[in-house]
Amino acid sequence: MVVISLDTASGDAKMHDQVYDRLAEALIQGQIPPLKSVSLRSLAQGLGVSPMPVREAVRRLIAEKALELQPSNKRLRVPDLTEKRLTQLMTARQWVEPELAYLATSRMTRDSIKRLRDDDAKLMTALSKGDVSGYMQANQDFHFSIYARADADLFYDMARTLWLQVGPFMRVVFGRMGTVHLPKDHHQEMIAAFERGDAEAVKASMAADIHEGMNLMLDAIKAQSQAEPAKRRKRG
Amino acid sequence: MVVISLDTASGDAKMHDQVYDRLAEALIQGQIPPLKSVSLRSLAQGLGVSPMPVREAVRRLIAEKALELQPSNKRLRVPDLTEKRLTQLMTARQWVEPELAYLATSRMTRDSIKRLRDDDAKLMTALSKGDVSGYMQANQDFHFSIYARADADLFYDMARTLWLQVGPFMRVVFGRMGTVHLPKDHHQEMIAAFERGDAEAVKASMAADIHEGMNLMLDAIKAQSQAEPAKRRKRG
DNA sequence: ATTGCCTGAGTGTGATCACAAAAGCCTTCG
């Protein structure tokens, strides 16, 4: 079972928001694999709350397509990624995230850029240690500390929703091929572009970064779909 | 109060889904104006159900930013549109909807195009009669019967979410200026492009159509924001 | 008449119970 702790100290934040944050984090980090089925009660028990706030958190995640309710049967699970869906996700990421990076460029401070360097350093460390979880965490931090600077809430939330949907599968792909074969990211050139204040270069770097990462997943899903055209075994 | 009926005949569909559909429809059609506050219990009473399914429907709508929970006080209301947010919505619509139209082009059938003509005819009729509600309904039908042909669920839902956020304000703007001054849409040239199978022309027409419609709203919101910088009167 | 408080109605949130349906397991039959 997936164990997710809940922050018991924060009193004024709504419980369902806390539950949502935990679940969203777990999904983006790929801690819940595709097709893994979860249940309200088991999640509630794992979090030490009643099923009620979990219901509301899950409802949000379903609305964001980070979870799905199987049609006839009523099981709750992480959606699988078809090639068609992944293609759309890739296109959408190419729309939103380069734009966020573009908007963030003029708003970057020295501290912001320093944080980027730190995140990238952690990312390289995780890569060299073969730490997939650490890599994904650092990569997420890198991207979203940029997006947070863009001052564009709608785009930010769109990016977050897209990551929610890609996360589980990204973990599978990266975990399968290992950190060694991951493509060289464009973080260094992006940081350099940020320092020059070259918004167009930043945008291009971000587009290239996403393009390569998503292509990796696209290749993986193509290979998988023709390797096992239909699979009816093992449910989480 | 906003009265929204609920389909009592369909038995197998989940109640919260029905409630969601009603509320979403009402929002896209602009039947619930911006800053209008609603409550779970009043909606539930109006729909003849317990507050429970309304809670879940509202939770979805909040996730889609079609509703919001006011920060300190806990009232539920339709979010207002700032200029910044509207600009992002316009950009996002320019990303998604022309692409949907592009994808739909090769999949259009004779019947699909005929339906477009019908929707456009209804739109013109509503325009000539000054029927804002009829205009918005026909316009929605026109656009989404195209989007439904694109076979791109993710993009479709993105477009729907964007319309949910724009709907309430669109109604206000169009209602204020009357149907006479509405800009000439690009529906005719779009239909012609569909018949030629010219996907690029379709895409361009859709982009122009959205651009003009949204610019109208952008002008309106700019005028409004400098007319009344702060307003503290009247709650729905 | 204005300002302060303060009580009561109304709000969203969480917990708990009831229920129909599907899942999963196991027995049983071929």
Place this chain on the structure above:
DNA sequence: CGAAGGCTTTTGTGATCACACTCAGGCAAT
């Protein structure tokens, strides 16, 4: 030995109750 059918468990859903908090309206004091 394999598969099909019945039975128990678990699932999501809806309803209802309890609670802390907010906001409006009226009362009282200045």
